[in-house]
Amino acid sequence: MRKAIYIGILISLFTINNASADSPLTSTEFYRAYEKLPIIELAGTSKGLLNEKLITYLADNNNPIDVKTALINRLGWNIKGKSNSTVFIKFLKAKYKYKNEEALKNGLSASDLICVAYLKAMDNYFDVKGALVYTTLALTKEPKSYTINIIESLIASQAFVMKNYCQVFKIVDKVRANQNLTIDFKKEASAIIFQYIDGYKKYCKIEDLRTIIK
Numbered sequence: 149m150r151k152a153i154y155i156g157i158l159i160s161l162f163t164i165n166n167a168s169a170d171s172p173l174t175s176t177e178f179y180r181a182y183e184k185l186p187i188i189e190l191a192g193t194s195k196g197l198l199n200e201k202l203i204t205y206l207a208d209n210n211n212p213i214d215v216k217t218a219l220i221n222r223l224g225w226n227i228k229g230k231s232n233s234t235v236f237i238k239f240l241k242a243k244y245k246y247k248n249e250e251a252l253k254n255g256l257s258a259s260d261l262i263c264v265a266y267l268k269a270m271d272n273y274f275d276v277k278g279a280l281v282y283t284t285l286a287l288t289k290e291p292k293s294y295t296i297n298i299i300e301s302l303i304a305s306q307a308f309v310m311k312n313y314c315q316v317f318k319i320v321d322k323v324r325a326n327q328n329l330t331i332d333f334k335k336e337a338s339a340i341i342f343q344y345i346d347g348y349k350k351y352c353k354i355e356d357l358r359t360i361i362k
Contacts, residue, residue: 179222181337233267258290313351
């Protein structure tokens with residue numbers, strides 16, 4: 149009986165300690181590994197909003213996919229929400245002459261799709277369902293890209309922040325453990341992400357404790 153009470157107290161303490169924690173989308177500033185690049189510096193002066201130069205960079209499939217995601221990461225998030233994804237989608241529709249968003253989803257490159265997904269998630273990190281539609285499409289086209297996989301995992305794990313902290317860790321850690329991915333993302337950027345994500349690992353011990361109680 150005492151053992152069960154003790155374990156219950158531990159679980160409560162773990163949960164309380166995480167009450168003030170941030171989230172995968174708002175706390176992983178991996179752009180810092182790219183911050184000396186002119187385009188990232190420019191993103192840092194745009195007050196979190198896309199401008200013509202930034203949009204043009206994102207829409208150019210010749211530009212590195214990791215730098216594109218770093219650009220979006222640098223734009224950051226806003227508790228009141230933003231509309232960068234809407235602006236970018238409008239630009240892509242005009243560029244490729246897509247009549248609607250469904251045609252756009254089917255025709256875009258994996259690079260464009262993950263940018264739309266990440267912008268959507270950063271526009272409203274409280275609801276990432278729409279963003280996950282685009283990450284799924286991006287992964288279908290480029291399943292081996294580490295950049296696409298790590299961004300997808302950050303977005304997917306966001307949905308579990310208020311539900312299951314252990315899942316937050318497991319979803320992102322799965323990418324780190326995958327040895328079959330093409331590394332198209334800076335090692336330093338990955339380290340920044342996992343410095344934060346590894347803080348969730350302790351909550352997997354809570355699941356083990358709950359199993360013991362049962």
